[in-house]
Amino acid sequence: MSETIFEALRESHATQRSLVRKLQRSEPGPHRVELFTALRIELAAHEAAEERYLYVPMLMDDRGLHSSRxxxxxxxxxxxxxxxxxxxxxxxxxxxxxxxxxxxxxxxxLREEEKIFFQLAGKILNDTQKTSLAKKYRKDFAGHEKRLLAE
Structure with missing residues (x-):
């Protein structure tokens, strides 16, 4: 079976958790700056792609309005x-x-999104949407990440 939007997002969530944990354990200096930059880029790319390819489709359904907002x-x-x-x-x-x-x-x-929002989205989105949104999310995420790294 093809990857779903939820699997793609969970992968990014794991990266975010790892980066925050490393950042909290880091000492001031160049390594901390690198970790912070990596987290900032990960969050920005993830948010932009997630908002387009999960939140927007959820906003189109009355059941998803409140959670998306x-x-x-x-x-x-x-x-x-x-x-x-x-x-x-x-x-x-x-x-x-x-x-x-x-x-x-x-x-x-992340906890709220994975435990509540994904379950609601799973009821609203059909299987074709879940896999197609994953592909679009991955492509958009990579594009944002590339642009942010170039800055």
């Missing part, structure tokens, strides 16, 4: 934290406090 709001909160962390040195209490907030937001979002 909540998930979009979560993305915006994380984007704001990332932006704030980018403007500061990658050290200090304020930066690590924002990292803790980001980790909490991210883990809550």
């Amino acid at each position: 909540d998930a979009l709001a979560d993305h915006h909160k994380m984007d704001d934290l990332i932006e704030e962390m980018q403007t500061r040195s990658h050290a200090g209490r304020s930066w690590t406090a924002n990292l803790a907030k980001l980790s909490e937001e991210l883990h809550d979002h």
Whole structure:
């Protein structure tokens, strides 16, 4: 059977969890900057592709409106934290406090998405949509990632 949108997203979620964990264990310096950059790029590429290829189809169905809006709001909160962390040195209490907030937001979002949102989406989307959206998500994610790495 072909990959579904949920499998593709879970793979990215695992990468995000791993990067946050490594970032929280890192010491200030070049390695921390590299980890933060990798997380920032992963989140940006994932969010853009996920919003297009999971949230938009879910917004088209009344049953998916509320959950999709909540998930979009979560993305915006994380984007704001990332932006704030980018403007500061990658050290200090304020930066690590924002990292803790980001980790909490991210883990809550991923848990809710995987435990509740994916089940709802599984009822709304048909099998053809699930596999076709996975292909579109992968392509869009790769394109965003490539552009962000080039910046």
